[in-house]
Amino acid sequence: MSASMNPVSPSVTPPPDKRVILEASGLSKRFGGLLANDDVSLSLGTETGKVTSVIGPNGAGKSTFFKMLAGFCTPTTGKVRLFGEDITGLNPHKISARGLVRTFQETTIFPELTALEHVALARQLSRSANDFQVFANTLSARRDEDRMRADALEILRFLDLDGVASSVAKTLPHGYLRLLGIAMGMAASPKVLLLDEPYAGLNPDETDRAVELTRKIAASGVSILLVEHDMKAVMKISDHIHVLYFGKKIAEGTPEEIRNNEQVIEAYLGKEDEDIGL
Ligand SMILES: Nc1ncnc2c1ncn2[C@@H]1O[C@H](COP(=O)(O)OP(=O)(O)OP(=O)(O)O)[C@@H](O)[C@H]1O
Ligand SMILES: [Mg+2]
Incomplete structure (x- = not known):
């Protein structure tokens, strides 16, 4: 039987799932000789109103990753889907109109x-x-x-x-x-709100208040994607955490899993709990 007679070709991929809130697949970004993001994938799944964090040391590629999601910088390779629709390379205004919003600086x-x-x-x-x-x-x-x-x-x-x-x-x-x-x-x-270091420069009381507000926004049904260096706040607020290190994703999991991940401790969190105030 020739290939054209076969009604189901094995190469046919299923249509993207429109219930998946946000999905980045294999995102890479090259700036000259520097690979700021190297094959980073992340999915927010189908459940709305969750807080998902992206952590990693300075220069790990967190902001670059956010910029690619929100259309402020075009991925070198990879795809971004929002509710199943390919939004890779759309301009920020179009992406925002579809519900993926980056906060104002x-x-x-x-x-x-x-x-x-x-x-x-x-x-x-x-x-x-x-x-x-x-x-x-x-x-x-x-x-x-x-x-x-x-x-x-x-x-x-x-x-x-x-x-x-x-x-x-x-x-x-x-x-x-x-x-x-x-x-x-x-x-x-927004349906998805990207927050890049929203607690930077806040005192502990202000941070507590901002964390509470972030939770309130999530509880209203908005999915939050957060980049933040304040590990105490991240561990408290996140449902799920992804870790970037030199542009690569090295781990993902619950706060508990990330806190106990040897590779993450080695690369970022440090061996002593006191290092990150946990
Ligand atoms: N427009 C650009 N041109 C060239 N290099 C860039 C550009 N933007 C970012 N980079 C480089 O890409 C790497 C990742 O930067 P990025 O700002 O994404 O890191 P980050 O994880 O957000 O760091 P931080 O925690 O300090 O905010 C860094 O080495 C940075 O110097
Ligand atoms: Mg940054």
Whole structure:
């Protein structure tokens, strides 16, 4: 029997599972002679509202990995699927519109705008993909603007930040600015939220508060992917952890499994529990 007569070719791959929230397969990124990510795969599975962390030493490739997921940098090889759809190489705005959102950094904060205006602006930008309504002074744009502000206030309330809604950014302490960045990410109605070192520079109380908020966001059904050096926070908040080392994934597992993984201890966590405050 010739191959063309065989109705089921062994090379046919099954269609991607649309229930799988996010799946990176074999992602690599080369910067000249440096392989910043080397064949990294990760799946968030099908259960929403989980916190998954990516840890590893400085320069391990964590931020590069996030940038590839969110479209800020094109993978050299590999694929990213969001709910089964191939999003590899799409621009960040298109990826964000599909529900995979990277939080705003402090560099995207305007000193003279209020917290509410920041969140409303982030929402407007996320909603107005390819039209110019944001800039057009039409009645419908104004009506939109009112709705955006109402939505923004609701987001600030949800994150317990409504108390600073009308404070201008330049008067807000660092801890609040970090939370404002998260609120701006939430404005895009993410299904998956990427947080790159959200607790950096926070004092222990602020970190506790930010960890609590991260949990609250996850509990609302948003899947969180977190890069963070604060191991105490990571171990407390994560459902699952992936470890990068020199661009390669060397382990994944529950916090308990990662804490006791010899290779991870050797490469990153250190032998003494005190090293990471556990
Ligand atoms: N645009 C770039 N051009 C060249 N090299 C880059 C670029 N971006 C990152 N790198 C290099 O890729 C490697 C991984 O960097 P990356 O920022 O992803 O690490 P990281 O794990 O996020 O580190 P950190 O914990 O310090 O934030 C580093 O050696 C870095 O210098
Ligand atoms: Mg980084």
